[in-house]
Amino acid sequence: MEPVLKVQNLGMNFGGLRALDDLDLDVGRNEIVALIGPNGAGKTTFFNCITGIYPPTDGDVLIFTQGRDSAERINGLKPNKVTEKGLARTFQNIRLFLNMTVLENVMIGRHCRMHAGVLGAALRGGSTMREEKKVVEDSYAILEKIGLARFVNEFAKNLPYGAQRLLEIARAMATEPFLLLLDEPAAGMNPHETQELDELIKKIRDEEGISILLIEHDMKLVMSLSDRIFVVDYGKKIAQGTPEEIRNNPVVIKAYLGEEVDA
Amino acid sequence: MITFDEIKKAFLVSIWFMFLTFPIMVIRVNPVEHIVEWRWKNMLVVGIGSFLLSFVWNYLMKRKELGFKKAESGEETGTIPLVQRILGEKKIYIPALVVAGIFTIAFPFIFSLYQTNIMVSALIYVMLGLGLNIVVGLAGLLDLGYVAFYAVGAYAYALLNYHFGISFWIALPIGGLLGATFGILLGFPVLRLRGDYLAIVTLGFGEIIRIILENWNEFSFGPSGIANIPRPSLFGINLSVHESTIYIYYIMIALCLFTVFVVNRLQDSRIGRAWIALREDEVACQAMGIDKTKTKLTAFSLGATWASMAGVMFAAKTTFVNPASFTIWESIIILCIVVLGGMGSIIGVIAGALVLILMPEYLRAFSEYRMLAFGVLLVVMMIFRPGGIIPNVRRVYTFQGVKNTDKS
Numbered sequence: 113m114e115p116v117l118k119v120q121n122l123g124m125n126f127g128g129l130r131a132l133d134d135l136d137l138d139v140g141r142n143e144i145v146a147l148i149g150p151n152g153a154g155k156t157t158f159f160n161c162i163t164g165i166y167p168p169t170d171g172d173v174l175i176f177t178q179g180r181d182s183a184e185r186i187n188g189l190k191p192n193k194v195t196e197k198g199l200a201r202t203f204q205n206i207r208l209f210l211n212m213t214v215l216e217n218v219m220i221g222r223h224c225r226m227h228a229g230v231l232g233a234a235l236r237g238g239s240t241m242r243e244e245k246k247v248v249e250d251s252y253a254i255l256e257k258i259g260l261a262r263f264v265n266e267f268a269k270n271l272p273y274g275a276q277r278l279l280e281i282a283r284a285m286a287t288e289p290f291l292l293l294l295d296e297p298a299a300g301m302n303p304h305e306t307q308e309l310d311e312l313i314k315k316i317r318d319e320e321g322i323s324i325l326l327i328e329h330d331m332k333l334v335m336s337l338s339d340r341i342f343v344v345d346y347g348k349k350i351a352q353g354t355p356e357e358i359r360n361n362p363v364v365i366k367a368y369l370g371e372e373v374d375a
Numbered sequence: 376m377i378t379f380d381e382i383k384k385a386f387l388v389s390i391w392f393m394f395l396t397f398p399i400m401v402i403r404v405n406p407v408e409h410i411v412e413w414r415w416k417n418m419l420v421v422g423i424g425s426f427l428l429s430f431v432w433n434y435l436m437k438r439k440e441l442g443f444k445k446a447e448s449g450e451e452t453g454t455i456p457l458v459q460r461i462l463g464e465k466k467i468y469i470p471a472l473v474v475a476g477i478f479t480i481a482f483p484f485i486f487s488l489y490q491t492n493i494m495v496s497a498l499i500y501v502m503l504g505l506g507l508n509i510v511v512g513l514a515g516l517l518d519l520g521y522v523a524f525y526a527v528g529a530y531a532y533a534l535l536n537y538h539f540g541i542s543f544w545i546a547l548p549i550g551g552l553l554g555a556t557f558g559i560l561l562g563f564p565v566l567r568l569r570g571d572y573l574a575i576v577t578l579g580f581g582e583i584i585r586i587i588l589e590n591w592n593e594f595s596f597g598p599s600g601i602a603n604i605p606r607p608s609l610f611g612i613n614l615s616v617h618e619s620t621i622y623i624y625y626i627m628i629a630l631c632l633f634t635v636f637v638v639n640r641l642q643d644s645r646i647g648r649a650w651i652a653l654r655e656d657e658v659a660c661q662a663m664g665i666d667k668t669k670t671k672l673t674a675f676s677l678g679a680t681w682a683s684m685a686g687v688m689f690a691a692k693t694t695f696v697n698p699a700s701f702t703i704w705e706s707i708i709i710l711c712i713v714v715l716g717g718m719g720s721i722i723g724v725i726a727g728a729l730v731l732i733l734m735p736e737y738l739r740a741f742s743e744y745r746m747l748a749f750g751v752l753l754v755v756m757m758i759f760r761p762g763g764i765i766p767n768v769r770r771v772y773t774f775q776g777v778k779n780t781d782k783s
Contacts, residue, residue: 163662195664207659209652211767220652224664226645230673233644234637244644287664 113140115176116291116323117162117199118183122171124154124161124347131157133347135171139291144317144324146338148331148358150367154347155327156204159293163201164191175199177290196224200289202280204296204327210269214260217268217279218251221286251286258282258312274305278312285316292316294326298333306333313337335359343367385429392425393418439759479628483621491624495692497732498627499685504712504724505634506681511710512719512767513642514674515654517574519706520561520581524554524679526588526701528686533601533696534594543607547687554683558676566671569657581706588698600697604690623692630688634681635721641677642719650674651719711749715756717763726764 117139124132131154139145147155161168167188174183175197186194200221209217226247232240255261258278263271268279277297284292297313298306310333316322328334334341335355343351343358345367351358358364400417483491503525510518531553532546541549565576588595595601606619607626614622641647649670652660661667690696708731716727735745756763 165658165662190666191658191661192664192666195662201662203659203662207656207662209655209659211655212648212651216648216651220648220660220663220665223645223649223652228645230641230646230677233641233646236640240644247645283663 113143115139116141117325118172118174118176119162120172120174122158122161122173123169124157124166125169131347132161132168135344135347135349137342137349137352139323139325140339141323142317142321143339144313144326144337146334146341147325147327147344148329148334148341149344149350153344155344156295157347158344159201159295159327161187162194163199163293164189164194175291192224195287195289198288198290199293200284200287200291201293202277202284202295202297204299206276206280208268208276208279208283210267212268214255214263214266214268214271214279215248215251217283218254218286219247221283222247222251225288254282254286257315258285259308274301277301277309281312281316285320285322289322291323291325294324294328296327296329298328298330306330309333310336381430381433384433385426388429389422389426393422396421435759483624488617488620491620493733493736495620495624495627497729498624498631499689499692500709500712500732501631501725501728502627502634502685502688503682503709504716504728505631505638505721506678506685507709508713508719508721508724509638509641509650509681510674510678511713512717512724513647513654514650514671515569516671516674517570518577518675518678519574519703519710520577520579520584521678521682521709522701522703522705523561523581523584524557524682525686525689525705526584526698527554527557527679528683528688529690529696529700530588530595530601530686531683532687532690533604536604537601543605543687543691547684550687551680551684554679554681554686555676557683558679559672561679562672562675566668578703578706581701581703585698585701585703588701595698598697598699600695600699602695604694604696606694607691623688627688630684631725635725639721642721646670646673711753715753715763717766719767720763720765723763723765723767730764 115138117137119135119137122132122135122137123130135158137145137147137158147158149155157166160166162173164186171187172185173187175186176183177198184197186197186199189197209220212220226243228240228243252261252264255264258281260275260278260282263275263279268276271279277300281292281294281297294313298309301309313324313326314337317324326334326337338355341351341353341355341358342349343361343364350367351361351364353361397418400421401414403412403414405412482494486494503521506524507518507521510516510521528550531550532541532543535541535546535549561577561580565573568576589598591597606614607623609622642650649660649665652663652665653667653670653674657667660670689700693700712727712731713724714727715731716725717723731749735742735749738745738748741748760766
């Protein structure tokens with residue numbers, strides 16, 4: 113399959129602690145890939161390394177954008193540059209702009225696709241006004257797609273928890289990514305909400321053509337969504353494969369449940 | 376209803392205050408006659424006064440809690456601040472604007488020279504407040520050295536005029552540019568800092584500028600300052616002091632309108648949203664593709680531009696500058712204007728500046744208690760209206776945003 117993201121030998125040290133060790137991972141076009149592992153396995157660190165929040169100690173993060181033959185190396189880029197390249201993420205502990213409205217939160221996502229500067233904003237010329245109008249319309253369209261249109265005027269802080277999670281996804285989608293990185297999108301959701309999220313993620317993949325890499329602990333969701341699953345433990349990849357393969361992999365079972373003791 | 380508990384509480388409060396103020400209110404040592412006076416009457420006054428005040432305080436606190444409960448249970452009719460609701464009504468808004476406009480234009484002819492002068496100072500603070508509002512209110516960068524940029528502007532005009540005879544109207548844009556440059560210069564080293572650390576560094580920067588001005592005699596003429604700075608010129612016409620004060624008043628009004636115009640447009644723009652996002656969450660803001668460096672630097676340099684222009688105005692108004700005008704105290708006053716008025720709110724900052732600058736002038740009779748009143752005002756405001764006199768107006772913008780979508 114044609115890849116969009118390829119991570120090779122990724123390593124990350126925090127002082128003497130090796131949080132990620134020699135990780136390989138790839139995401140294909142229109143694929144949903146899950147990254148699972150016990151708590152503290154290094155999943156979020158992996159996301160942070162890819163999105164530029166931490167510069168990885170070693171290894172390569174390569175992206176393959178449409179209309180470009182060769183791979184592009186993005187490790188070491190600042191987070192905003194990574195987002196500009198087309199990778200957008202959500203956060204495990206929700207990080208919305210709480211004192212802005214839902215619409216404005218999504219409009220922020222559009223920031224890097226806009227051009228108005230200080231002078232443009234002060235003069236409010238034709239192009240700035242057109243851009244501004246388009247952003248409002250686009251953002252509203254995204255909210256409708258995600259199913260948050262009824263909250264458009266609310267402050268983000270007043271939203272129910274599940275809706276806040278969705279707003280993070282909406283905001284990330286506003287940056288026009290080709291790959292969406294979701295960090296525990298179903299955390300704290302009830303089964304009904306999780307079911308809706310399942311459908312939403314599939315819809316984003318099918319209708320928008322966005323590939324998805326997600327970290328998730330809800331195994332039902334992971335098994336239902338993923339085309340492939342990567343399992344990490346102590347910063348190392350211990351298994352990879354289809355949901356079926358992972359379900360029966362003894363190494364994975366050991367990592368999650370501990371070793372069987374022979375009587 | 377007054378319950379026994381409340382009476383008990385108020386009683387304890389009054390006892391506590393009597394005890395607290397005992398050394399200053401009751402004891403007076405008379406060194407001439409070598410006796411100690413015991414002014415028990417004062418103690419009684421303090422006791423009764425604090426007893427009554429404690430009742431009022433309790434009542435207000437109860438109302439506040441009631442308000443919270445209402446907000447929680449969803450009865451959020453009162454969430455849009457009164458002033459914003461009034462301004463939302465065109466019927467009230469337009470006549471109010473006309474009246475305010477006429478009053479503003481007629482002000483120097485109705486009131487005395489002294490009043491006009493006070494008003495000009497207040498307007499300078501309006502401008503400073505609006506400038507700092509960009510940095511603190513919108514971008515959330517706590518800048519305690521803002522007065523440094525004010526000094527840069529004032530000295531820019533004073534020195535350019537002294538050495539090269541440059542006039543006010545040329546010095547104004549030069550001062551603005553110089554301020555922006557200094558804003559970026561300060562911005563670079565503090566890019567990584569936020570919160571308390573940023574506050575400390577900017578505080579230091581403000582003091583450095585003042586100390587340089589105070590000690591570098593060859594450059595800035597030290598503490599004696601620079602005198603005889605010309606007032607703004609009007610096509611070469613010679614103006615008397617009175618006329619030129621009125622002239623400065625109108626220039627200030629124009630500059631303030633210009634500031635409001637620009638800041639208002641900026642805060643609803645791509646840049647303004649980026650500032651607010653930066654204030655709300657720095658990591659998420661970057662992850663959404665906003666260049667943190669650029670955004671912070673624009674905030675700093677734009678804020679500094681306005682401070683600097685206000686500084687040029689200040690030099691032209693007082694015709695004299697020296698470092699004593701640019702102490703840390705000025706920075707704090709400007710910060711108070713922003714916080715008290717309402718962070719991020721333009722009308723709020725204007726109201727804050729007028730209240731904080733005009734009030735001490737008109738309450739000269741109580742000038743000894745000025746700082747006391749100031750402190751009490753701040754504490755009371757922060758408890759009962761943490762959003763400021765007129766809180767943030769962003770919500771109004773949002774409604775417009777939705778209307779736009781509905782139309783299309």
